[in-house]
Amino acid sequence: MSPEFGDLLKKFETVVDDGIETYASEKGDGMQRALMLAVIQAYADYRKAREDAGKSFLFFIDEAELHLHPTAQRKLKRVLLELSEKLDQVFFSTHSSVFVAESSEVESIFKTEKLECTTIIRKTDEFDKPYIIYELLGGSPADLLLPRNFLIVEGPSEFELLTRVIKRHYQTMPALQIVSAEGDTHQAKRTINAITKAFSPMSNSIYSNRFVVLCDMPSIKAKPGFDEFMKLNKPLRDNDQIHVLSFGSLEECYPDFLDWRRTADAVSAMNGDQKKKLARRVGDEISLEMFEGEMKTLKQALDLAWARAL
Known part of the structure; x- marks a missing residue:
C-alpha cells in the first residue's frame, strides 16, 4: 500500500534546507504545501514515464489552494490535470478563483450551495x-x-x-x-x-x-x-x-x-x-x-x- 502523502512530512525524516536545514514537519504550512506540490509533481512525472506503474489512484484534496501563491496554484492545477488525464482521478474542494478560471476539457466543476436548509451539489458549465x-x-x-x-x-x-x-x-x-x-x-x-x-x-x-x-x-x-x-x-x-x-x-x-x-x-x-x-x-x-x-x-x-x- 502506498503511504499517505501526509506521512511523507510527518512520519518520514524529510529534511528541507531553505537556508535553515530542519525537518519538513517543523516548517510552516506554506513550506509544507510547497513540498507537497513537489511530491505530487514528482509522482505525476513518475506515472507518466511508467504506464505500468500500478493501479489508478483517487486523490482527495481539501482546499488545495491554501498557502499557495496564485502562480503555485496554477502549477498545482496543471499537475493535477496531468494526473487525471489517463490513470488517476482527482477531487478537490476550493475557494480559489484561479482554479476555477482556468478550465480544461478533462475537468468538471461542481458548485455546492445551500437551498432551503438543504445542501445541493450541481454541475456547472x-x-x-x-x-x-x-x-x-x-x-x-x-x-x-x-x-x-x-x-x-x-x-x-x-x-x-x-x-x-x-x-x-x-x-x-x-x-x-x-x-x-x-x-x-x-x-x-x-x-x-x-x-x-x-x-x-x-x-x-x-x-x-x-x-x-x-x-x-x-x-x-x-x-x-x-x-x-x-x-x-x-x-x-x-x-x-x-x-x-x-x-x-x-x-x-x-x-x-x-x-x-x-x-x-x-x-x-x-x-x-x-x-x-x-x-x-x-x-x-x-x-x-x-x-x-x-x-x-x-x-x-x-x-x-x-x-x-x-
Whole structure:
C-alpha cells in the first residue's frame, strides 16, 4: 500500500534546507504545501514515464489552494490535470478563483450551495463560470476584468431569473455581468460608483454610458429614497440607463401562468428563499415568447445592455 502523502512530512525524516536545514514537519504550512506540490509533481512525472506503474489512484484534496501563491496554484492545477488525464482521478474542494478560471476539457466543476436548509451539489458549465469567479473574488465589480457590460438588478430574484433566461434563450448575445444590489437603492448607488471607479482610467469610465439599472417600482415608504436616487443619477435616467418595473416586486410582474404571478399581499408573506425558489422555477420554465411578450421591461433592459455592450 502506498503511504499517505501526509506521512511523507510527518512520519518520514524529510529534511528541507531553505537556508535553515530542519525537518519538513517543523516548517510552516506554506513550506509544507510547497513540498507537497513537489511530491505530487514528482509522482505525476513518475506515472507518466511508467504506464505500468500500478493501479489508478483517487486523490482527495481539501482546499488545495491554501498557502499557495496564485502562480503555485496554477502549477498545482496543471499537475493535477496531468494526473487525471489517463490513470488517476482527482477531487478537490476550493475557494480559489484561479482554479476555477482556468478550465480544461478533462475537468468538471461542481458548485455546492445551500437551498432551503438543504445542501445541493450541481454541475456547472461555461455560462456559470463568471458568476462563480465573481463570488469567489468577493462579489465586487472591481474584481471583474472588463465584462462586456453590467446589468444592475434590484435583488437576488432578478439575478436568478435573468441568468436562467439568458442561459436558455440568449446564449449567442454578448455576455453580461448581472449584479444584485440586494434590494436597496443605496447599495445600487454604491455598485454604480464601484463600477465607475473600477473602470475609469483618466476619470473616463468606459461603462459610464453603457451599464443598465433595473429597479422595482418603489413603495410609498421607499419613494423618497428612490426619488433621491433618481435625482442623483439624472444623467443615467436621461440616457435611458435606468428602467423601472411596473410593480413593486418582480413576483407581481411574472406572467399569469400556473402560480407564478403573485399579489402584493402574497409577496409580502414570502421570505427571500421562497422568492428565489420561484424565480428559479420561472427562469427554468418560461418560454421565449412568454418572456418577451409579458415581461417587456426586463427584455428592454436586456436589449439596451446588449446594444451598448463593448
